[in-house]
Amino acid sequence: xxxxxxxxxxxxxxxxxxxxxxxxxxxxxxxxxxxxxxxxxxxxxxxxxxxxxxxxxxxxxxxxxxxxxxxxxxxxxxxxxxxxxxxxxxxxxxxxxxxxxxxxxxxxxxxxxxxxxxxxxxxxxxxxxxxxxxxxxxxxxxxxxxxxxxxxxxxxxxxxxxxxxxxxxxxxxxxxxxxxxxxxxxxxxxxxxxxxxxxxxxxxxxxxxxxxxxxxxxxxxxxxxxxxxxxxxxxxxxxxxxxxxxxxxxxxxxxxxxxxxxxxxxxxxxxxxxxxxxxxxxxxxxxxxxxxxxxxxxxxxxxxxxxxxxxxxxxxxxxxxxxxxxxxxxxxxxxxxxxxxxxxxxxxxxxxxxxxxxxxxxxxxxxxxxxxxxxxxxxxxxxxxxxxxxxxxxxxxxxxxxxxxxxxxxxxxxxxxxxxxxxxxxxx
Amino acid sequence: xxxxxxxxxxxxxxxxxxxxxxxxxxxxxxxxxxxxxxxxxxxxxxxxxxxxxxxxxxxxxxxxxxxxxxxxxxxxxxxxxxxxxxxxxxxxxxxxxxxxxxxxxxxxxxxxxxxxxxxxxxxxxxxxxxxxxxxxxxxxxxxxxxxxxxxxxxxxxxxxxxxxxxxxxxxxxxxxxxxxxxxxxxxxxxxxxxxxxxxxxxxxxxxxxxxxxxxxxxxxxxxxxxxxxxxxxxxxxxxxxxxxxxxxxxxxxxxxxxxxxxxxxxxxxxxxxxxxxxxxxxxxxxxxxxxxxxxxxxxxxxxxxxxxxxxxxxxxxxxxxxxxxxxxxxxxxxxxxxxxxxxxxxxxxxxxxxxxxxxxxxxxxxxxxxxxxxxxxxxxxxxxxxxxxxxxxxxxxxxxxxxxxxxxxxxxxxxxxxxxxxxxxxxx
Numbered sequence: 091x092x093x094x095x096x097x098x099x100x101x102x103x104x105x106x107x108x109x110x111x112x113x114x115x116x117x118x119x120x121x122x123x124x125x126x127x128x129x130x131x132x133x134x135x136x137x138x139x140x141x142x143x144x145x146x147x148x149x150x151x152x153x154x155x156x157x158x159x160x161x162x163x164x165x166x167x168x169x170x171x172x173x174x175x176x177x178x179x180x181x182x183x184x185x186x187x188x189x190x191x192x193x194x195x196x197x198x199x200x201x202x203x204x205x206x207x208x209x210x211x212x213x214x215x216x217x218x219x220x221x222x223x224x225x226x227x228x229x230x231x232x233x234x235x236x237x238x239x240x241x242x243x244x245x246x247x248x249x250x251x252x253x254x255x256x257x258x259x260x261x262x263x264x265x266x267x268x269x270x271x272x273x274x275x276x277x278x279x280x281x282x283x284x285x286x287x288x289x290x291x292x293x294x295x296x297x298x299x300x301x302x303x304x305x306x307x308x309x310x311x312x313x314x315x316x317x318x319x320x321x322x323x324x325x326x327x328x329x330x331x332x333x334x335x336x337x338x339x340x341x342x343x344x345x346x347x348x349x350x351x352x353x354x355x356x357x358x359x360x361x362x363x364x365x366x367x368x369x370x371x372x373x374x375x376x377x378x379x380x381x382x383x384x385x386x387x388x389x390x391x392x393x394x395x396x397x398x399x400x401x402x403x404x405x406x407x408x409x410x411x412x413x414x415x416x417x418x419x420x421x422x423x424x425x426x427x428x429x430x431x432x433x434x435x436x437x438x439x440x441x442x443x444x445x446x447x448x449x450x451x452x453x454x455x456x457x458x459x460x461x462x463x464x465x466x467x468x469x470x471x472x473x474x475x476x477x478x479x480x481x482x483x484x485x486x487x488x489x490x491x492x493x494x495x496x497x498x499x500x501x502x503x504x505x506x507x508x509x510x511x512x513x514x515x516x517x518x
Numbered sequence: 519x520x521x522x523x524x525x526x527x528x529x530x531x532x533x534x535x536x537x538x539x540x541x542x543x544x545x546x547x548x549x550x551x552x553x554x555x556x557x558x559x560x561x562x563x564x565x566x567x568x569x570x571x572x573x574x575x576x577x578x579x580x581x582x583x584x585x586x587x588x589x590x591x592x593x594x595x596x597x598x599x600x601x602x603x604x605x606x607x608x609x610x611x612x613x614x615x616x617x618x619x620x621x622x623x624x625x626x627x628x629x630x631x632x633x634x635x636x637x638x639x640x641x642x643x644x645x646x647x648x649x650x651x652x653x654x655x656x657x658x659x660x661x662x663x664x665x666x667x668x669x670x671x672x673x674x675x676x677x678x679x680x681x682x683x684x685x686x687x688x689x690x691x692x693x694x695x696x697x698x699x700x701x702x703x704x705x706x707x708x709x710x711x712x713x714x715x716x717x718x719x720x721x722x723x724x725x726x727x728x729x730x731x732x733x734x735x736x737x738x739x740x741x742x743x744x745x746x747x748x749x750x751x752x753x754x755x756x757x758x759x760x761x762x763x764x765x766x767x768x769x770x771x772x773x774x775x776x777x778x779x780x781x782x783x784x785x786x787x788x789x790x791x792x793x794x795x796x797x798x799x800x801x802x803x804x805x806x807x808x809x810x811x812x813x814x815x816x817x818x819x820x821x822x823x824x825x826x827x828x829x830x831x832x833x834x835x836x837x838x839x840x841x842x843x844x845x846x847x848x849x850x851x852x853x854x855x856x857x858x859x860x861x862x863x864x865x866x867x868x869x870x871x872x873x874x875x876x877x878x879x880x881x882x883x884x885x886x887x888x889x890x891x892x893x894x895x896x897x898x899x900x901x902x903x904x905x906x907x908x909x910x911x912x913x914x915x916x917x918x919x920x921x922x923x924x925x926x927x928x929x930x931x932x933x934x935x936x937x938x939x940x941x942x943x944x945x946x
Binding site for chain 1 (some may be wrong): 532540546648650652659662663728786801802807808809812814817818821823824827828837838839911
């Protein structure tokens with residue numbers, strides 16, 4: 091079976107290398123040899139290794155219009171021209187394997203319906219790299235009514251938060267380290283501002299809850315404002331701050347969002363360190379499941395891409411089709427109706443009654459507090475950190491407004507989600 | 519689509535209940551309704567709930583010979599008659615979903631080849647309950663060359679070891695508690711003696727390494743001899759004792775076994791507590807992956823069974839076949855050639871030079887030690903616990919024989935595997 095690879099970056103090179111190297115192994119598993127016959131690249135000026143040179147092409151029509159090419163592996167990244175190539179390939183009856191979360195999050199449902207009956211669209215690599223969460227949601231967990239999905243699905247931000255937690259370094263220092271170690275790109279905005287994580291949770295939610303979730307409907311708060319002081323306070327509360335992407339089923343619709351979240355040390359996601367990814371699923375009858383593994387990088391992505399490729403190749407020989415993404419939009423719960431606990435850190439005057447005034451403000455707004463903490467201070471300014479009980483966004487805003495009117499309160503320094511009542515770790 | 523359920527124990531009842539309750543949900547996911555038309559039970563004397571009474575039959579021919587029944591869900595347990603029913607159903611072109619690890623471990627390859635081309639055999643529920651490890655090995659990870667699989671795949675023994683670790687209770691007390699809480703059967707021998715875990719690792723290894731592993735080839739050591747003193751010593755070494763089922767690829771063949779194993783607290787499997795299961799996979803290019811979730815019980819098993827059922831039903835409509843188990847036997851590394859580190863606990867005379875004599879014995883046998891620990895003792899007897907560096911079984915036996923000849927050594931109290939050099943937790 092002849093296949094083509096579009097794009098020869100880190101992942102593309104690794105996929106071609108593994109397919110060339112393990113040709114016999116995959117032929118045994120599949121009952122047929124897989125041959126990378128075309129490799130589409132953009133830049134004719136770049137030197138290419140001897141092993142791929144004869145297969146290189148710069149013209150997409152060489153690949154798309156060749157009827158002998160049965161599967162396209164799209165690893166170019168970015169929306170266009172990747173999106174057009176995928177659509178065209180599928181209209182021509184080719185199956186497509188892609189790691190492109192942008193294309194899937196924006197156009198997955200149309201693409202998966204736009205091809206001929208033989209044209210499959212597989213995208214395990216688009217979310218959480220090597221972790222087989224897409225297939226698990228589409229197939230293994232299809233017998234469940236899922237309640238919630240919680241993911242650490244961005245390795246860059248998890249690396250930064252892990253470094254801040256381990257050594258109490260500042261956000262800037264941790265970001266610099268992430269860049270030096272190749273975990274953050276030159277412009278890391280999509281990671282830091284949770285754009286990447288929002289794309290991924292929109293894909294996961296669409297599969298888990300059977301309705302399409304537009305990525306623009308996912309509320310996003312990034313990690314740029316997390317300070318060493320927040321991390322220190324989290325530690326003193328027996329917690330850790332993670333960028334959690336979540337989708338929860340409620341009777342009124344899906345509650346979706348990505349934001350830095352305070353989670354207790356015994357939460358299933360608390361131990362997920364460095365650039366690792368993890369996805370935690372709750373549902374009926376399964377209970378709880380945790381998947382943890384490498385979320386990005388050439389090797390993990392290659393594993394997912396080649397798994398999909400073998401599956402697509404197999405389907406073309408013995409039949410079968412991948413599960414299509416839903417077209418109908420999922421009903422969503424408006425953000426103001428989400429119920430969450432919150433962690434706030436305030437700068438107050440060091441004076442008798444400051445803590446009482448803060449507690450009073452929350453009481454007046456109808457927000458219950460779970461804990462309030464005021465470390466000793468020798469200054470004229472002091473810090474108060476607190477965790478609320480679950481409350482609506484509306485009530486929280488009322489409390490924040492009252493705080494702004496308090497003489498004792500100088501300013502609010504942080505306000506992030508908290509999941510301190512989370513059930514115990516799956517292993518407990 | 520009409521399907522039949524064989525067996526109406528805890529799992530059978532739950533599967534029928536979920537299929538009845540979620541008929542509309544599954545019809546939407548599948549594009550076709552699933553109807554449980556027959557339920558085969560053995561005991562005509564037992565009272566049955568109203569909701570299932572009209573579908574009950576006592577005659578297997580009612581199910582097997584009815585051509586309108588397309589999928590059989592086998593939940594009877596035990597080898598016969600389950601095995602014969604599965605074989606007969608598949609010969610008649612029905613697909614089969616089973617949770618029966620005994621049948622799959624003993625006859626999986628023959629069964630998966632004995633049916634008509636439309637007859638699929640799916641068995642996600644047979645290993646690690648709700649964790650989608652079977653499908654992940656068959657499909658998502660098919661692009662990898664796997665190096666090792668390490669599983670906590672028996673909830674009963676993990677519950678017992680967790681209780682011993684948490685509260686330093688004796689094995690007998692923990693076993694009693696497991697019985698009271700429904701985690702251990704009246705006769706728990708298959709669990710305690712690692713028979714159950716051996717079946718599961720033989721299935722996982724067959725899928726992961728592409729050759730059939732006979733369950734009788736899996737070396738088994740159970741947990742009956744683990745004492746509170748061992749657990750205490752493990753703790754003082756920063757470790758925990760788990761019943762680990764492992765399959766490792768070596769150039770000379772697979773190294774297989776199930777045995778209590780000392781693992782460091784930062785090992786990916788160390789935190790898996792209670793009756794939970796987990797499977798940890800290492801391979802190329804994936805690196806490391808961890809799956810953790812409920813390993814047994816009605817809900818978890820139902821989740822896996824219904825996921826398989828929907829998959830089997832889908833394949834009958836849109837085509838496709840499940841991956842067959844390999845028939846060819848896998849090359850195995852003989853147990854005496856396995857290389858492992860070991861943990862030993864010795865009772866010695868409280869006298870100067872006891873520790874030196876023990877260390878000397880290992881040195882003479884050519885076994886390097888990683889650590890030796892002799893807690894202070896006021897008695898005439900003292901304890902020495904030690905961990906070796908990786909060594910062959912043969913060399914270990916030589917060292918143990920030398921110990922038996924040492925005047926200072928009264929007796930060996932424990933000798934189990936140790937994985938103290940394991941790589942750090944996936945999250946580190």
